Amino acid sequence: MSDSKIFEKIFSNQFDRENYFISYIGIKDENLYNLEFFKTSEIINKRKDIVLFTQSIQNPNDFNIINFFKEKVVGYKGSIENLQIDIIKSEKMNNKIKKAFDIFLKLEKEAFKNDRVKENFIIKIMSWIKMFIDSLEIEENDFPKIIFYSDIKKHELYFLTILYLSGFDILYLNPNSNDILEILDIKKYKISLEEEELKSEYLTFDERISLGEIIDKSCVRKAMTIGAQASKRISDELLNDAGFIKPWQLQDRKIKNLLLNSTIDEISIYWKQPLKLRPGFSFDEKIVQAPVFLSKLNGIYNDSKEYIKLVSALRDLEDVYFIEYTGDINDFSSEFTKEAFSLSFALNSNNTIDKKYILDENCYPISILNKNLQYLILEKIEEVIASDMFLIKLNKEDIIRGLYTTLHMNKRLVHMINNFDYSLVNPKIIIYIKKSTLFNKELVFLIILLSKMGFDIIILAPGGENCIENVVNNELMDIHRLDKMVYDFKLDSVNEEGNLFQKIFGKRSGFKWG
Known part of the structure; x- marks a missing residue:
């Protein structure tokens, strides 16, 4: 803009x-x-x-x-x-x-x-x-x-x-x-x-x-990563100029995401790094600028084992929520009901939110968060509503659905927000698209909001389907195309005996065995 x-x-x-x-x-x-x-x-x-x-x-x-x-x-x-x-x-x-x-x-x-x-x-x-x-x-x-x-x-x-x-x-x-x-x-x-x-x-x-x-908060901002050596340089600068950042020292500030435009190798480099060591990280007395990934990987490598290895590396962190998405919104939030249209009373005429109305309700999964975090989430909802990120402008029903989906987000997502120390490793979501599945607006609404809250989000689409591209502005997503498109790709299909997948992921993966 x-x-x-x-x-x-x-x-x-x-x-x-x-x-x-x-x-x-x-x-x-x-x-x-x-x-x-x-x-x-x-x-x-x-x-x-x-x-x-x-x-x-x-x-x-x-x-x-x-x-x-x-x-x-x-x-x-x-x-x-x-x-x-x-x-x-x-x-x-x-x-x-x-x-x-x-x-x-x-x-x-x-x-x-x-x-x-x-x-x-x-x-x-x-x-x-x-x-x-x-x-x-x-x-x-x-x-x-x-x-x-x-x-x-x-x-x-x-x-x-x-x-x-x-x-x-x-x-x-x-x-x-x-x-x-x-x-x-x-x-x-x-x-x-x-x-x-x-x-x-x-x-x-x-x-x-x-x-x-x-509008200022909702503008898409991007930063270019500069390779593996940047990690050490930024780390040295941070320690020399700003000193050691104590745990939870930045939590009284608001967070603003900075989308990283990167190569796949650079995703691997920075994925496990704390935010304070990523290019573009900064903070002042009011705002923490959090460099995050919002990326989509279409296809797989010619060597399927290399693709499995990449996915394994991305998943191999404690605070990663891996979702094999088949269209079930319950992986992210509660299913929308007709009664949810009562949330229209929480919307002002200019599509801002009556925050007091929401906070006083105290009946949503996000209600377990402290008031400052709840208020921040409501501000981020307003940013998504006001943004021009959607290819088709949000109508009143879209806004209500997006509001509902956010307020009723999966408790695991709520816990990830609550556990997020802004200078350390940020929460991450990996969405694996095994079969062709389209994202609806309310899911995309929540994805954008979580990105604004400092989440890394990567969509893996071995078949290269346009699950999100037909909903949002291309400027938002960092899209990478790998060697070939494979439809209905199974992560454990590389080894006929099926043992490779178990060796890589083990019991902690939570992967759904077919």
């Missing part, structure tokens, strides 16, 4: 440009739009030279300020610049604002019926400037900025225009209306206009930030 460019211009360096007044009307790509709101919100909150308006500006109600400007404007004779008046503390900006008033009042003289109307307007705008602009920390090497997200009234647009003429960057955002075109001649002021499709649904600034955060 590429970044939108809504905020790009006003945050560019001032040395090679003049100040901007940019108006974005409508939305081209709502996901990108919301994503940039989320990414930029922290910058806006940290900077002290930005004023953000997310609703209509209230009329001034501080009578001390109003009366102060009333007394000063009494002497107005057609020039604000000639008045002895300090609108704000900064002398340099104060002079720019006074000049901007004169320019604007001259250009828009037809907008005021008489002097009294004009004076009232001047007092109102000066009061707004005092209230919202005076406290800004204005730097010499950057333009102060106004961001306005809402329907706009005439005097509000005039207020923005005067600040623009004073040297402010102005960004006006309105997904729902092009009302600015009816109020002001934007060409006269060289206001940049970008128009896209108008949206009928109104979302607040904060709602767009929340949706953008979900």
Whole structure:
């Protein structure tokens, strides 16, 4: 997903440009739009030279300020610049604002019926400037900025225009209306206009930030493995720079998966390694980035014994859940029932989840987890819902089925989540497709979610059937094609006596003997 460019211009360096007044009307790509709101919100909150308006500006109600400007404007004779008046503390900006008033009042003289109307307007705008602009920390090497997200009234647009003429960057955002075109001649002021499709649904600034955060979490991210030597190098760097990571030290953080794009040899190298030794592993005070495999191996090697050896190596770990999948959802979760449609009450209109509703129910297999883990799972469900990973967009029933399948996941999967220390060896699922079987959306929903929770997931399809490719975006899966496709391949068919398989896997394999 590429970044939108809504905020790009006003945050560019001032040395090679003049100040901007940019108006974005409508939305081209709502996901990108919301994503940039989320990414930029922290910058806006940290900077002290930005004023953000997310609703209509209230009329001034501080009578001390109003009366102060009333007394000063009494002497107005057609020039604000000639008045002895300090609108704000900064002398340099104060002079720019006074000049901007004169320019604007001259250009828009037809907008005021008489002097009294004009004076009232001047007092109102000066009061707004005092209230919202005076406290800004204005730097010499950057333009102060106004961001306005809402329907706009005439005097509000005039207020923005005067600040623009004073040297402010102005960004006006309105997904729902092009009302600015009816109020002001934007060409006269060289206001940049970008128009896209108008949206009928109104979302607040904060709602767009929340949706953008979900989109950010659901974006597919991939990292390239770099071979066997990377393991030692990353290990050394981790121990030198970050020190020893104590058990469970990272559990208070949220987890974000990073999909590894790898060769089969590299899967073998990193499969048994703790996450902290994999390329792409990182953490900060909030998030652990977990490099994981979400891979599919189509076919087998020409030498069937080599394929058996590979499968054996993948299975030879304590926390591996091996499933010979034949279409039985019970290997992963409980079977969906009509009563499960009651979960529709847990979905908000924008397909986010009423988390309190779910947590208070306390009747699902995941309910044995601590509240933070349950909450994280619900957030990951929202990420899957909001993602563009499915070839056919999820409808309401798909979402309910996916929610049900996740909440009722197999207890073994729940225990694997509970036992997962984010810096150590992560939980793993191997899905073996002996006979042609298609995955339904709710199973794929759960697979994606478990990947987001830090699971390694490998699908083995000796016959190369498109069990998952017809459901999800190809960008999601790391697909490898081996030497040949063998349908109805039996893992124990290499040795006619059947002893090789038992020697390799033994009693602990849990494999279903036919």
